[in-house]
Amino acid sequence: MKLLDLFITSSIPVVKILVITAIGFYLALDRVNILNQDARKHLNNIVFYVFSPSLVGSSLSETITYESMVKMWFMPINVLLTFIIGSFLGWIVIKITKPPSHLHGIIVGCCAAGNLGNMPLIIIPAICNEKGSPFGDPETCEKYGLGYIALSMAVGAIYIWTYVYNLMRMLANPDRETPILGTSSTMPLIPPKHVEEQFGTWSKIKQRVCSAAEKINLRTIFAPSTIAALIALAIGLVPTLRKLLVGNTAPLRVLGESVSLLGEGAIPLLTLIVGGNLLRGLRGSGIQRSVILGVVVARYVLLPITGVLIVQGAHHLGLVTSEPLYQFVLLLQYVVPPAMNLGTITQLFGSGESECSVILFWTYALASVSLTVWPTFFMWLVA
Incomplete structure (x- = not known):
């Protein structure tokens, strides 16, 4: 594939997202006032409870089988590594730029969470159908590529x-430190020996565990998208359920098709919301340029370099198959922009x-460069 063709192929999905973002920006203008703050809040709730779970569930149930899961066992580990390494890079950005405390969670989140859904869903089919693609037959490439992306998503x-x-929740709302004992002058003084007996080692451990549990919102562990992913995995891995719900001859295929139809609305709605939020950001977010630059360097320079070392190392150790498309998708997970x-x-x-929104805007604006240069190198590396 020629460099110019690759540049055009890689830029198309980014341009599409920027166009939809611009529409969301326009709809949020005061003179239009369609996508105002209340409307964005309600749309976010709909995306959270309906569209995102539908997108995850439909994509995963249609492509995942027991055989493919055995083949792709390293992918969940690879995705987890992108999140952990990204978090560490976000922490470095915070230490260097010293932003306000309320931005710490956003910076770490933007460095940790990549767009593993709609960007690869557009990029992989486009590359597969391009002339001279190193991944072989376009139909086979797209079929297996979408399966990899579904699990990744x-x-x-x-x-x-x-x-x-x-x-992000813990970094945005850190608990204030409070003394174990009251410091008021009206409080009776307690001898140190008594304090030591009352707050022994076991009590301290118990107290710390309870404090950590309070910081974690357990409801989000079973968020709608998580539940949808678990249900989809069950459908994909259990042959009886798969025959009932997936395929053109499935008796209950109307349920799967309905969920798939809902899922198609997740990507444009998320992008419109980002465009609407951007208006507020441009009016005075006050975010430092160094923060934006730090996130861009973390996501588009340091994280991809780390990804190359990890994926190539895993392949050398026999943890990853030699299939070029599979390796390409693993590498692509390290270079995508932040998650919508x-x-x-x-x-x-x-x-x-x-x-x-400002960070997302600039990272997506610069993604056209990153998603052209790095995929070119990745294809040369795995071919």
Whole structure:
């Protein structure tokens, strides 16, 4: 594939997202006032409870089987590594740029959570259908590529709504430190020996465990997208359920098709919301340029380099098959822009929407460069 053809192929999905973002921006203007703050809040709730779970469930149930799961066992580990390494890079960005404390969660979230859904869903079919693609027959390439992406998207949704959501929540609302004993002068003084007996080692451990449990919102561990992913995995892995719900001859295929139809609305709605939030951000988010630059460097320079080392190392150790397309998808997980769901999370928190939208806007604007240069190198590496 020629470099110019690859540039055009890689830029198309980014341009599509930027166009839809611009529409959302226009709808949020005061003179239009269709996508105002209340409308965005309600849309976020619909995306959270209906569209995102439908997208995850339909994509995963249609493509995942027991055989494919055995083949792709390393992918959940790979996605988890992108989140952990991204979190560490986000922490470095915070230490270097020293932003306000309410931005810490947003920065870590943008560095940790990548867009493992709609971006690869557009990129992979486009590359597969391009002339001179190194991945062979377009139909076979697209079929297996969408299967890889479906698992990647489902696993990513689970990590976002368990790991990233709670991490952003804790960083956005850190608990204030309070003394164990009262400091008021009216409080009776307690001898140190008595204090030691009352708050022994076991009590301290118990107290810390309870404190950590309070910080984690257990409801989000079973968020709608997580539940949808688990149900879809059951449908894909249990032959009886798969025959009932998946395929043109399935007796209950209307249920699966209805869920798939709902899922198709997730991507444009998420992108419109980001565009609407961007208006507020441009009016005065006050975010430092160094923060945006730090997130861009973390996601588009440091994370892809780390990804190359990890995937190539796993292949050398025999943990990853030699199939070029599979390796390409694993590498692509390290170079995608931040997840659109981060805008939904900040909207649910009611804080940081404008700053998050500004970061998302610039990272997606620069994604056309990143998603051209790195995929070119990845294809050369795996071919």
